[in-house]
Amino acid sequence: MTEVHETETGARARTRRAIVEAAVRELAHDAATSLGQIADAAGVGRTTLHRYFPDRAALLDAVGSETVARLTEAHARARLDDGDARTALLRLCPEYLLLGDLLTLFFTGVVPDTVLDEGGAAPLAALVARGHREGSIDRELDVDWVVGVVWAQLYLAWATLREGQAARHDIVPMLVRTVDKAVAP
Amino acid sequence: MTEVHETETGARARTRRAIVEAAVRELAHDAATSLGQIADAAGVGRTTLHRYFPDRAALLDAVGSETVARLTEAHARARLDDGDARTALLRLCPEYLLLGDLLTLFFTGVVPDTVLDEGGAAPLAALVARGHREGSIDRELDVDWVVGVVWAQLYLAWATLREGQAARHDIVPMLVRTVDKAVAP
DNA sequence: CCAGGTTGGAACAGCAGTGTTCCACTAAGG
DNA sequence: CCTTAGTGGAACACTGCTGTTCCAACCTGG
Known part of the structure; x- marks a missing residue:
């Protein structure tokens, strides 16, 4: 790097x-x-x-680096350490949604997961762990499961947006609402 | 057919x-x-x-038919018309999870969506619409969004299961819990 | 037992993508 | 102006997948 x-x-x-x-x-x-x-x-x-x-691998590497960089920016903008963890998580959702197609690459595994584990995915898991400690996130749910639920709904939101089946201002409230309800204790 | x-x-x-x-x-x-x-x-x-x-297309067609057939079986087993819609939806989740790899094909679009619209996806949308009428499912959320959230979490559950990162008896309760909380009014 | 249905392997042509080389062209900077 | 970095196109060999044909082997039921 x-x-x-x-x-x-x-x-x-x-x-x-x-x-x-x-x-x-x-x-x-x-x-x-x-x-x-x-x-x-x-x-x-x-x-x-x-x-x-x-070769193809070199290009994929570059795309991976791009992904990690954009992910890191999103983390910074969402100020993950401010306020309670669940609220920070809800702040993060619209930021992640701005990643657009990168979300698809991440989710469909075009970018090898190993690239992301090295700094892309860790902050989200840490945030959820903090939520568990604070009690702002349901302790009955594994950290991995919560992270997965957030990603899955983000991908859904982006896919809906990309297909033009709904506008961003309609999607974001529903996304935040279902994520909030799902992870709240 | x-x-x-x-x-x-x-x-x-x-x-x-x-x-x-x-x-x-x-x-x-x-x-x-x-x-x-x-x-x-x-x-x-x-x-x-x-x-x-x-040729490849013929095989994919056969896989599509298989998918619709298995989907229909799952709908029957879950008795979608019994009880309130949200409870029926929660009954459906473990049934869908039994579809295994078919879930992946469905979700990643290997099977053309057109095949599924012709009978595979309709019952779920109808169920959610009933939930809206009854009031057992959050009316703030589009039918399409609810359907998407369910599918996304099912896919997540199957992916977790397939990777061996968790056992079925650990996953199913979390899946049902997050789906329930997310769609409840 | 033996005839018909079923199978797998070998070989083939065709096609698409990859990675490489070479050369001519352009445009921007000193 | 003229050098030079940057570019695009053509051509090439190579690989892997596809769809096809043909034939030898195989069971399996009548």
């Missing part, structure tokens, strides 16, 4: 970003997309894609 | 079942498995597989 992509010349950084973003979009839509498809979506030749990412 | 596979000679029916079951297992594990992989898992030559299912 000592890459210094940020310091590369403008053009390179821009191209790299375009490819990673297109990869996220296309992979979320179909985990088995071809590299050619991703290159097209990025508005870039397949040759160029291979110049930045020698 | 006028196939008469049941009336075929013993050997043919047995082989056919073995292939479909292996397909469910392998496709749940990896939606992009090759037909050769499925044939191996079924303990059958690839030639034989092609004899029963000319």
